[in-house]
Amino acid sequence: MSHFSFMEKLLDGVGVEWKALGDEGLFEISNSGRKPVKASLRAPGKTPYYGANNIQDYVEGHTHDGEFVLIAEDGSANLENYSIQYATGKFWANNHVHVVRGKPELNTRFLYHYLCIVNFIPFLSGGDRAKLTKGKLIEIPVPIPCPENPKKSLAIQAEIVRILDAFTELTAELTAELTAELNTRKKQYNYYRDQLLRFEEGEVEWKALGELGEFIRGKRFTKADYVEDGINVIHYGEIYTRYGVSTTRALSQVRSDMAGALRYAEPGDVVMAGVGETVEEVGKAVAWLGNGKVAIHDDSYAFRHSMNPKFISYVMQTAAFIDEKAKHVSRGKVNRLLIHGIAKVRIPIPYPNDPEKSLAEQARIVNILDKFDTLTNSITEGLPREIALRQKQYEYYRDLLLSFPKPQEVAA
Incomplete structure (x- = not known):
């Protein structure tokens, strides 16, 4: 079947004339x-x-x-x-x-x-x-089907419009439905995360981060230092734009000759943004779970500790933590958390007097939240793929419906 077959059926033997705009x-x-x-x-x-x-x-x-x-x-x-x-x-x-x-x-x-x-x-x-x-x-030429019969021409045009508009409407409806589903899942995820990390009196002890570990501030590098193959780095801005709760690989690299001038997070450290446009961005964290060290920017900190790193990272997403850290944010052109401020921010530690039980509880909570996180991310990643697929379907039928034969093609 030729690529004109569909159009030939729609046109039903009538001609097409190309008219300039x-x-x-x-x-x-x-x-x-x-x-x-x-x-x-x-x-x-x-x-x-x-x-x-x-x-x-x-x-x-x-x-x-x-x-x-x-x-x-x-x-x-x-x-x-x-x-x-x-x-x-x-x-x-x-x-x-x-x-x-x-x-x-x-x-x-x-x-x-x-x-x-x-x-x-x-x-x-x-x-x-x-x-x-x-x-x-x-x-610019435009195809006019059946120009000698305006009524039939408009009927053919209307049928093409009906089909293409139906695809457009279906794509819009699907996008709206998937977006609503995604927003619902995110709200559910945030709710259950905050509930899991909202402990009852006596179950936890709120401790300042400065009591639980140490902070290592990064060293400055700029986008001019970026290369395709060099030293793995995490820029503070990437923490709230490109990373999730944890990562095993860096998304950026800088020149290898900078190695001695940089400071590094080690596996298990939690890397925190020190500045941001909003209070939510400041102090946002990603647990570094890669095999080697990763260099960090001077507007970020590596928090070195003995807890479950993903537990800390999840805690730092909660509404309770955002409220807690807001007390220590310095506000100006940008919001900033200095070391002496972030060291005072408290987080809940389950079973603080029993380290083994505390780590087991942290791991249990992380396991539950990982499942929610995976589900939410799968929807987030699937949404643009599904929309792109529908768009391709629309474009396929659009091209098929509007592939009117040129005069030389008709003659052939």
């Missing part, structure tokens, strides 16, 4: 109403303000009212996947988008779906800041 009998280019407004001069409101790639603001007033396709004139974030937007109702368009719609014999939503698969690169000019001029815009 400049054909005023089918297309309306409504650029004259566009109006750029500096952010400082925009009056806040409810009308979406469109730029080249997305809605940039919400303002009072509007430049257009109706159903339109917005094609980036310049500033598209991706030239291979050129910025095409669909707008309905009242909206404001700035001068970085062409504003186009179909006339009565052309379904504007059909036009939108088709333009999403057009290769715009041959129509662009301008070098570094690629531009789609109106002169080139009007040359």
Whole structure:
């Protein structure tokens, strides 16, 4: 079966004629109403303000009212996947988008779906800041099925739109459902974690971290020192952006000739961020469980102790710990925990007078939380994969539905 079979069945023997966007009998280019407004001069409101790639603001007033396709004139974030937007109702368009719609014999939503698969690169000019001029815009060809029978043409267009919109809606629904499920699991995880680590009176003793171990502050390195193969390092910012509760491998490396100038966390140490934009970020921790040492940044600390490292890391995620450490955070342009402050932060130690029983209880709690953590992470990782799969399905059917035969292909 050829790749035209589906389209041939849909077209049912009728022809396809390719019309340029400049054909005023089918297309309306409504650029004259566009109006750029500096952010400082925009009056806040409810009308979406469109730029080249997305809605940039919400303002009072509007430049257009109706159903339109917005094609980036310049500033598209991706030239291979050129910025095409669909707008309905009242909206404001700035001068970085062409504003186009179909006339009565052309379904504007059909036009939108088709333009999403057009290769715009041959129509662009301008070098570094690629531009789609109106002169080139009007040359872009669009397929019109059954042009001699407008009623049938619109019916074919509507059927294509129906199928593609159904895929779009299913993808949006799936994304919403998976996101809601993920948020629910995260709330459940946080609840059970805090419950497990909220001990009854007499079960634990709250001890300052300074009583339980020692802190080693890291040494400074910068992004300019990063290399692909060098000394393993943990930057403080990565602790709350790239790592979870624990890790067995470093995500970054710096130059090998820096080895003697750095300070290191050893296996079993808990690496803590010393600064952050929020109180939650400061003091966030990752247990280092790798086989060797790892260098740490000077805005972080390695906490060396004799407890279960993942237990400490889990404790440092709890609401109770966040409240406790907030008492010792120095606030300024950034929030900061200095050694003398973080050493005063207390954490709960189960069965403090029986080290063996205490470690067993810490391990039990870690085992339970690891299972919750694995479940939550599996959903977190699966969400983008599932969404990407649905998007590929949509793109496959979109390309199939919009693969109209060119004149030379029909003749062949």
